[in-house]
Amino acid sequence: MNKTTLFRTTPRIVMGPGALAQLPDEVRLLKARKVLLVTDPGLVEAGVADRVRDLLDAVGIAHAVFSDVEPDPRYEIVLECLDTIRKEESDLVVALGGGSPMDIAKTAAMMARNEGPISQYFGVDLVPNPGLPTLMIPTTAGTGSEVTPIAILSDEDEKLKKGIVSGYLFPHTAILDPELTLGLPPAITAATGMDALIHAIEAFTSVNACAMTDLLAFRAMELLYDNIRTAYANGANLEARSAMMEGSLLAGMAFANAGVTAVHAFAYPIGAEFHIPHGVANTLMLPHVMRFNVLGNVPKFAEIADAFGLVVSDLDELGCAEEAVACIERLADDLRVPRRLSDFGVKDEDIERLAQGVMKVTRLLANNPRVIELQDAQEIYRAAL
Ligand SMILES: [Fe+2]
Known part of the structure; x- marks a missing residue:
């Protein structure tokens, strides 16, 4: 401490x-x-x-x-x-x-x-x-x-x-x-469930994480990652729905104190201008921001692989962290969440303006495990285009 x-x-x-x-x-x-x-x-x-x-x-x-x-x-x-x-x-x-x-x-x-x-x-x-x-x-x-x-x-x-x-x-x-x-349609289940998972990932890797938020965020990642596919595929499954609600609650308790980080900062400008739903905008940005952030705290990002239940005994910490990012991409595909900014009409000429928008979200960038400059923000958006 x-x-x-x-x-x-x-x-x-x-x-x-x-x-x-x-x-x-x-x-x-x-x-x-x-x-x-x-x-x-x-x-x-x-x-x-x-x-x-x-x-x-x-x-x-x-x-x-x-x-x-x-x-x-x-x-x-x-x-x-x-x-x-x-x-x-x-x-x-x-x-x-x-x-x-x-x-x-x-x-x-x-x-x-x-x-x-x-x-x-x-x-x-x-x-x-x-x-x-x-x-x-x-x-x-x-x-x-x-x-x-x-x-x-x-x-x-x-x-x-x-x-x-x-x-x-x-x-x-x-x-x-x-x-x-129980009655939430699959697309809403996916978007809101991914938002909750991202709250947990961001609280866990925030520079303001503490012992209590780590416990909450880790358990939230386990519950949400374990149950989101079932809740999406079979919305009537009360056990999966209960686990999702519990995970969302724990993730909320964690990020209320540790804060969320750059994924949310990147989601806000595209959400506001292109009317991309919050959970979708976050999911779209997550792998790109995570890949950039890993170097800021390799051990923490490696632990995410543990929360996801991955068998990674033959990998070093960096390998575990990269595997966790790959898992997120597979998950977004399974849940049919759009993965490209261009799916929402974002064009290359929009990137500079959007990146400037990100730099204004100082409240969240201050929590990010890796410092982000304007050029980084442009590259991250470009990777998601
Ligand atoms: Fe959120």
Whole structure:
């Protein structure tokens, strides 16, 4: 141990098949008088939002619903959600969904107790006051947002994704019910599951990794790598779905503290400009960034091969690390995640601009195990073209 570290997480985490039934008890513990349920139109249509409302109705907990969450939410959506919180006089914000509803809920709850404009809070530790309490019910496995102090929003004008990072964004409670993920289509299972695996890989190799985040990230890599193919190929397999949710949670707990690194930094500019879904953009960049990063911490990248269960007894550390990268490429192919930037219309002339975008994501580049210069960023994007 050569530096002081801090470890924080969501204080109450309820997990397991059927865990959603615990919602009324958890809401009562937070002494809420009126809940605002934040979700998206797809979950309303699928009847999942109604299941949550029925649970609250059955025990007489008053609630309202905000379901105008879009994928890659613009920060204007936060303001609409905030208006609803004020109009309904809600004192607890419950999010149901993937990363977008959770991040909107976390940010709107924060803004309910902090002055605008919201733009002044983009960055690290810039929020002055605690917000309203929040309770997260993820329906993917996943972003890990239920256990992170981070919200990611899209700035359409600057074509950038921006993060608010503040201890006040930690949710108070997370309810993880893998049954909610049984109906996810294979492509979403693949993209969100790969995002979770990348959280684990990046937390494990971050320069801010510590003993606790290493334990969490290693176990997350084992669980996610072991189960993602089954969850993709047979979405009804509850055992695989449970393992994926557990892995996503542990990865979230790890990266909430160790941070993610350059894979996410490379994914943000292409996600914002070419509207590539977050998990897909990350998967596409992962082998190229990993290959570049290996030299920054060869023993750690070699350990990833162990987490993947590879038999590598005849390889040296560098060989193990390279084998782990090859595994990721096979996995992306098995899950049919697009592997080339050109599949999304990115052209060679876009690379310089995108690479400049990467260099602005200093919050994440600071965690990266290898220093990245502008020319490196261009070469990494070119390798993914
Ligand atoms: Fe992510």
